[in-house]
Amino acid sequence: MEYNCAVDTRSFYIHWPFCPYRCHFCPFVAISGQDHLMGQYHKALMKEIITFAQKTAPLGPLETIYLGGGTPSTWPNELLLDMFGILRDTFDLSKISEITLEANPGTVQKEQLAVWKEAGITRLSIGVQSLDDEVLRKLNRHQKVSDVYQLINWAQHEFDALSVDLIIGLPGIEEAQWKSMIHEVVQWPVNHISMYFLSIHENTPLYTRLVKNELTLPPEDPIVDLYYWTVEAFAKAGLEQYEISSFARAGFQAQHNQVYWERKPYKGFGIGSCSFDGQRRLQNIKNVMHYMKLLEEGKDIEASSELLTPEQIRLEKVMLGLRRMKGLVISDVLHDMTDQERNRFMYNMQEFEIEGLVKQSGGILYLNKSVVAVENEVALRLLQ
Template sequence: MRYATQAQTESLYIHWPFCPYKCHFCPFVALAGQDAHMPEYHKALISELTRFAAAQEHQMPLKTIYIGGGTPSTWPDQLLLDMFDTLRNTFDISLISEITLEVNPGTVRPEQIAVWQQAGISRISIGVQSLNDQVLQNLNRMQSASQVRQLLKQLAGNFNSISVDIIVGLPGVSEQEWKDFIAELVTWPIMHVSMYFLSVHEGTPLYFRVARKQITLPPDEGIVDLYYWSVEALKNGGFMQYEVSSFAKPGFESQHNQMYWSRKPFKGIGIGAWSFDGKARIQNEKIIEKYIKAQQEGLDAVCSGEELTQEAVRLEQLMLGLRCMRGAVISEVMDGLSQEKQEEFIHRLTALEEKKIISVQEKRIFLAPTSLALENEVARYLSVE
């Protein structure tokens, strides 16, 4: 399956998979101890990018670029600048509004700040997760609270759009400790917070350690209560919630993520990267050697692709509408349903409304503030396929 060249693509995701260690909870395509592949992988990225651009009829104007990983702050300076030269020579980035780089504490040299500024990076996303060194190190994440604070000091004044990722529900973090963490976080020079629940993905070391009872996860109810407490605390700290996991000071909402949530086309470059051309979701090869070889031979390195059925589109619209504060549009979600399914849908919608799990306003469905953590369950219940 190939990405449709006529897609109105305005966003790129570029995947840098190298990490200095592999966190036990990590579900991403991330490689520890494989830095020797960096130069060849970089060349392969350039090759995928330039072939993609060459297939377009016109020079493509980009609005957002997101460099994720992995740990993109391990991208060697000269190679990163070379990537940005290629981006500038290949695409029209004169009107770009957001270029994000993910960085991890403990991987940043002071001189990188100037390199990132020279490259044109406008937004930094830091993987903080927790300030409890022991808890993180027990999950093989080798960073410390002092590295987090040091990094914030380095970045403040150099980037005005800084985001942090945090995980609620890490085993070993007490309730009071989490509350103290949020109280400190709202004082940081940051504009955006992404707060995720800890997910135990099958096949990860965390999954096996939980199965062997070497790690006990905190109870779900306690975590959900802490999530709701944090939503309020972040709001009081000036961070408005605009998505189930996303909070921003006014004007600092992630434009790249909002593009995903609006189901706009984007091209993913690099191993394991997903693309969406408006009709199909396509994933690149996940094995680095195969990806590099395919790029050297000028071939597409796709490992899976699926054209979305009407049912799949409807479920995506429902899920995305619910998780964003704009709500799911009822006419979109009902489009194409048989009379019988429409009746079933309305029946379920009414039941959820009566239980105050959702509200319906101006022909859109919204999660009630006390149901934000139920987004998946509500979407699946309302999906009457």
């Protein structure tokens, strides 16, 4: 089944898969060494967007667009401007509140920032990850601290909304070094930080090295302690936590991510991109050659389409609700449960409250801050 084009869709995710290198920890749909395909991919991507527009009744004004990757900062200027020309001709962008582009240090020329502004981009998400060149190099990420400083320096004059991504738990980063980086990062002219735990995904070189005992990861407990230390450090610097991995100064919470967390519809374009039409979760095929060929032939490019069951919807609501500091509206998950399910959920909630995992107040369930690192487990057990 295809994306339901009758749905009131206000957000787009657009995927640019090209990267100058392949980081060893990367689980994303990314390709390196294939830049000669950029023009052809762009053409296919535009065809996907235009075909979607032809199938839908005119959409209401779009609210957010997210250009993710891959490395969207390698998008050639003329192709990026061409896409925004098509988007403006095809959809109503007059009320858009946020257009984010992911940019990686070391892949940007100063002139691009003016082009991004001209295109309408309002927010940059900069992939810093670490300030240790050597640690990053060992993970096949070839960026330098000087690239980070340069990009932030350029970007602060062009964009109000700047976010940086950091990874906590990278092998080779000591506690003192992490703390010193955080002290520095909070001084930067950025108003949003995303901090992710390093996760090991199968089929990545990092996973293979671990399996072969060629690499040791830092032990988990000290990393969790360091996470809590960092949450405090961000709070002291005015970066309020609003989601497990997300911290922002007032007025700078990421709008596009709220769409995901609130389970609102969004349409994804490009290889591997995901969409949600309110009932189904869909994903495009990941192979770039197939994607381009199928679009050329006017064929379907979806790899999967799953109609969510009531149980899956509930689990999504609980997980997404607990991840956020504003919590889970309890009635949102109770309303379609049987009496037996409702009783079990209420019982679990009370037990978890006694255990100190969650707390309830005014019909909202909050995850206790001291257990955010095991949020998934708590969500799963709540529904057992």
